[in-house]
Amino acid sequence: MGWRIFASSAPELVLETKGDSQVIIPSRSYRFGRDPMGEVVCADPRVSWHHAVLRSGRGGWTLDDVGSTNGTYADGRRVRHVQVGPGSVIRFGNPVDGPWATLSSMPAPESQTAPVEVPSETGEFRSPILIRPLPVRTITIGRSPDNDLVVEDLLVSRNHAQLSARLDGSYEIVDLGSHNGTYLNGQPVLRAVVHQGDIVGIGHADFRLVGNELLEFVDIGEVSLSVQDLEVQVDDGRKTLIERLSFPVGEKCLLAVVGPSGSGKSTLLNALTGLRPADRGTVLYDGRDLYRDYAELRQRIGLVPQEDILHSQLSVRRALGYAAELRFPADTDKTERQSRVDEVISELGLDARVDQRIHSLSGGQRKRVSVALELLIKPSLLFLDEPTSGLDPGMDRSVMNMLRGLADGGRTVIVVTHSVLNLDVCDRLLVLAPGGRVAYYGPPDKTLSFLGFTHWPEAFEAFEDDKERDWVAEYRASPLHSEYVIEAMEQPGPRVPSGHATVQLPKPQSWASQLGTLIRRYAAVLASDRTFLTIMVALPFVMGAMARALAGSRLNQNTALNALLILCVGGVLTGAANAVRELVKERAIYQRERAVGLSRSAYLFSKIMVLGAITVGQAVVLTLVGLSGVDLGVHGRGAVSLPPLLEISFAVALLSFTSMMLGLVVSALVRREEGTMPLLVLLTIVQVVFCGALLKLNGVLGLEQISWLVASRWAFGAVAGTVDLHTIAPSTNTSDPLFTHSPGAWGLNMGMMLVLSVIEGVLVLRMLRRHEPAIMRK
Numbered sequence: 001m002g003w004r005i006f007a008s009s010a011p012e013l014v015l016e017t018k019g020d021s022q023v024i025i026p027s028r029s030y031r032f033g034r035d036p037m038g039e040v041v042c043a044d045p046r047v048s049w050h051h052a053v054l055r056s057g058r059g060g061w062t063l064d065d066v067g068s069t070n071g072t073y074a075d076g077r078r079v080r081h082v083q084v085g086p087g088s089v090i091r092f093g094n095p096v097d098g099p100w101a102t103l104s105s106m107p108a109p110e111s112q113t114a115p116v117e118v119p120s121e122t123g124e125f126r127s128p129i130l131i132r133p134l135p136v137r138t139i140t141i142g143r144s145p146d147n148d149l150v151v152e153d154l155l156v157s158r159n160h161a162q163l164s165a166r167l168d169g170s171y172e173i174v175d176l177g178s179h180n181g182t183y184l185n186g187q188p189v190l191r192a193v194v195h196q197g198d199i200v201g202i203g204h205a206d207f208r209l210v211g212n213e214l215l216e217f218v219d220i221g222e223v224s225l226s227v228q229d230l231e232v233q234v235d236d237g238r239k240t241l242i243e244r245l246s247f248p249v250g251e252k253c254l255l256a257v258v259g260p261s262g263s264g265k266s267t268l269l270n271a272l273t274g275l276r277p278a279d280r281g282t283v284l285y286d287g288r289d290l291y292r293d294y295a296e297l298r299q300r301i302g303l304v305p306q307e308d309i310l311h312s313q314l315s316v317r318r319a320l321g322y323a324a325e326l327r328f329p330a331d332t333d334k335t336e337r338q339s340r341v342d343e344v345i346s347e348l349g350l351d352a353r354v355d356q357r358i359h360s361l362s363g364g365q366r367k368r369v370s371v372a373l374e375l376l377i378k379p380s381l382l383f384l385d386e387p388t389s390g391l392d393p394g395m396d397r398s399v400m401n402m403l404r405g406l407a408d409g410g411r412t413v414i415v416v417t418h419s420v421l422n423l424d425v426c427d428r429l430l431v432l433a434p435g436g437r438v439a440y441y442g443p444p445d446k447t448l449s450f451l452g453f454t455h456w457p458e459a460f461e462a463f464e465d466d467k468e469r470d471w472v473a474e475y476r477a478s479p480l481h482s483e484y485v486i487e488a489m490e491q492p493g494p495r496v497p498s499g500h501a502t503v504q505l506p507k508p509q510s511w512a513s514q515l516g517t518l519i520r521r522y523a524a525v526l527a528s529d530r531t532f533l534t535i536m537v538a539l540p541f542v543m544g545a546m547a548r549a550l551a552g553s554r555l556n557q558n559t560a561l562n563a564l565l566i567l568c569v570g571g572v573l574t575g576a577a578n579a580v581r582e583l584v585k586e587r588a589i590y591q592r593e594r595a596v597g598l599s600r601s602a603y604l605f606s607k608i609m610v611l612g613a614i615t616v617g618q619a620v621v622l623t624l625v626g627l628s629g630v631d632l633g634v635h636g637r638g639a640v641s642l643p644p645l646l647e648i649s650f651a652v653a654l655l656s657f658t659s660m661m662l663g664l665v666v667s668a669l670v671r672r673e674e675g676t677m678p679l680l681v682l683l684t685i686v687q688v689v690f691c692g693a694l695l696k697l698n699g700v701l702g703l704e705q706i707s708w709l710v711a712s713r714w715a716f717g718a719v720a721g722t723v724d725l726h727t728i729a730p731s732t733n734t735s736d737p738l739f740t741h742s743p744g745a746w747g748l749n750m751g752m753m754l755v756l757s758v759i760e761g762v763l764v765l766r767m768l769r770r771h772e773p774a775i776m777r778k
């Protein structure tokens with residue numbers, strides 16, 4: 001039930017119950033009972049589910065018992081219908097010690113403040129949707145209807161935060177462990193004192209204390225953007241990529257940004273989305289400094305990068321379902337998420353495609369799915385990076401019309417594009433000249449005539465060739481600049497002092513639930529990848545069969561070394577091949593999800609857990625296929641007295657796992673998927689050469705030290721120790737102390753593989769960081 005500004009003869013009163021207080025207003029009735037949907041919930045068993053109702057009438061407030069079992073008591077008497085007012089004490093279920101409620105008058109206002117438009121105090125030029133007196137004690141804010149302030153927004157947790165009056169007259173906001181955080185002036189807070197004019201951000205809602213009132217504003221999409229003197233530099237300021245850009249973007253505006261290659265379109269996009277903030281200048285999001293309040297405002301910004309940001313093996317519905325799980329609080333139920341997914345699916349006209357796998361959709365449809373993903377969180381600002389690249393002219397038109405529809409639906413949409421075919425559907429066009437400067441900003445239909453060309457290719461050619469022409473000066477001197485930049489930016493609107501405060505992004509608050517979703521999604525993606533599945537099943541059997549052929553029926557001088565070597569090579573290949581593409585192939589997805597709050601470690605752990613389980617399973621199959629039934633020549637006792645086949649399985653499994661971690665390092669290191677294969681081959685050769693089977697390493701300065709970093713060195717040591725290789729096949733190589741048939745040597749070999757795995761895990765985390773948006777790395 002929402003709050004409304006309402007006039008009535010019955011006075012507003014303060015209703016206090018144990019541990020809570022709220023202002024009751026005559027426009028509403030208040031149900032008491034155990035029903036969590038009621039306004040005043042009393043969990044006491046003596047209270048009925050629906051116990052009593054407090055409502056305003058002509059003569060003031062009345063309380064009606066609605067047939068409770070144990071009765072309602074006002075001032076000590078059992079009552080069915082009673083007039084109540086300031087000073088009344090009500091008890092439910094028992095006149096002496098039943099749960100109580102008291103009514104008192106509203107405290108006298110400290111000062112009179114204009115209730116609606118108060119830009120000077122709040123920096124806000126929009127009207128609040130709700131004004132209510134400040135709480136006398138505590139009010140709760142959340143999505144569930146039992147809160148005092150209900151915010152119907154899936155970004156808001158059921159019980160999100162509480163605002164309390166403190167004894168000294170100030171107020172305090174406390175986050176109740178929400179998923180998407182509570183923000184004070186843009187910074188995430190767990191508990192903080194709120195001063196006059198401060199902005200408390202919760203999902204799409206902002207609350208402000210003004211005078212003795214609490215104002216609620218809701219960001220429903222109609223926001224403006226004001227870009228002021230934006231400058232981006234690199235190389236310690238020696239190179240300027242964007243030079244003093246200023247332009248306004250109004251509500252429901254569709255703005256296209258075009259310009260020759262290298263003119264700074266992507267740089268501008270990164271600066272406007274906050275992913276790589278500008279070095280100078282300000283971006284005002286509806287009057288608020290985007291960079292200062294980025295932690296909060298990023299939830300209201302959608303970005304569709306050029307690459308698809310969904311797992312193409314999944315169906316549209318499934319991929320959007322997982323995306324919703326990652327973006328919405330853990331306390332949203334499946335039906336809530338599903339209904340939001342259904343909404344975006346139908347908004348983008350994808351109803352007929354919901355069960356189709358994304359890779360089988362056309363380019364334009366895939367782009368729609370990426371847009372649908374970003375719309376899940378109802379962003380007010382939507383950015384798209386070249387959404388029409390690679391599409392035919394018809395699809396290009398259809399995507400641009402879709403963007404037109406999104407802007408008309410109440411969002412501000414900014415699209416960077418190379419295509420000039422359908423710019424007519426835009427409201428504004430920004431043409432960037434080389435060097436990241438404004439050559440034109442205004443309506444698209446006036447652009448070519450202003451620039452002095454009849455066709456776009458001529459204009460782009462001139463940008464490249466006509467080095468003498470000062471595009472920026474021409475535009476600045478034109479009436480278009482006055483009309484569409486200077487005058488438009490003078491429109492009444494807020495001016496918030498700028499400041500590049502250090503952005504403190506909130507820590508993901510439900511690491512475990514993120515991990516759970518990521519594991520399920522990753523397992524679903526792998527399960528639908530037929531090539532991966534085939535290789536995954538075949539590899540251990542093929543490698544195991546080769547080891548078996550080399551081992552014969554018994555490990556002896558001729559067979560032992562080769563059979564164990566091929567087993568180790570099999571272990572290395574299975575682990576590394578499983579992992580080597582897994583991070584690089586979904587880097588665009590990772591980058592986007594990281595920017596909306598994905599935990600880096602939860603992401604990595606999900607990979608390690610799913611791939612690790614597969615890898616260990618494969619290694620065990622490999623070992624069993626390779627060596628079961630083979631006489632290992634140690635009379636049933638391995639190096640640590642376990643059955644030798646079991647010890648060897650452990651060692652090969654740990655080797656595969658460590659190689660998988662190495663594969664992840666490679667995957668996090670390379671820029672493109674094609675870069676993984678040469679490195680995989682190189683790593684496998686290094687593992688073979690440095691395992692100690694082919695080359696004497698012990699005591700050889702340099703080689704021995706390098707081999708410490710090679711997992712197969714320790715794995716081969718462990719399996720050689722288990723079968724006592726030096727006894728089976730005595731040679732200079734097999735006299736290596738790491739091959740000793742003893743618990744100490746075996747334990748050292750296994751321990752070192754664990755140590756390498758941990759080091760590799762840390763390396764992957766560090767390398768993942770390099771691929772993240774600049775703002776996440778701060």
Ligand SMILES: Nc1ncnc2c1ncn2[C@@H]1O[C@H](COP(=O)(O)OP(=O)(O)OP(=O)(O)O)[C@@H](O)[C@H]1O
Nearest residue numbers: 234235239241259260261262263264265266267268
């Ligand atoms: N980190 C950097 N260091 C130095 N120069 C850079 C850096 N990033 C970008 N540039 C240069 O800045 C210019 C603008 O790059 P940007 O990618 O923004 O252009 P663009 O208009 O998006 O190009 P395209 O249309 O080809 O995608 C280019 O000349 C690019 O080489």
